[in-house]
Amino acid sequence: MTTPTELQAAPTPREVWELLREGNERFATGNTAAPNRDTARLQQLTSGQNPAVCVVGCSDSRVPVELLFDAGFGDIFVIRTAGGCVDSAVAASVEFAVDGLGVDLVLFLAHEKCGAVGAAVQALESGDMPTGLERVFVEKIAPSVAQSKIRGEHVEFAHARNGAEHIVTRVPAVAIALEAGKLGVVGARYRLSDGRVETTYENFGD
């Protein structure tokens, strides 16, 4: 029997989110604790994983999820694609995190100066659509671009909220766990400029 970490022991999705935000504050202020990164922790995890959080985010090398939340091995189930696009493999991975691993929180994490979001904005403004594989970024990110224009929001702020809302409606396991009070869904934007994560959407099923 392994000892649950602080994140795993948090009793509610709200408290998991609070602990993540505290970890981000330690990171942003240069006071990291770098928890759960020793060999004892690796040994604990050989028998299985029990992460508290699933993060859907961007592959951008400037947004390493465990580092910016000051977390370690076994803490966060991370799904990264360029732009945080949600296709069927990403949706199935979220479903596995919720139903198979029992995470308490799903976080959609957008970030400042996202190249995929920028490419989508440029294509939609110019009408010049990419013809190769990168067209998928325009198709997946266009709803966030449209919302940002209508609401007058920063596009990555809108993308963080829209991404989280989309996961709620796209992945039935998420909606069911939310309804049952077992899960929280949050959208947030990571600021490259100061290392902080700002919340754009919170849904704790109440």
Ligand SMILES: [Zn+2]
């Ligand atoms: Zn990005």
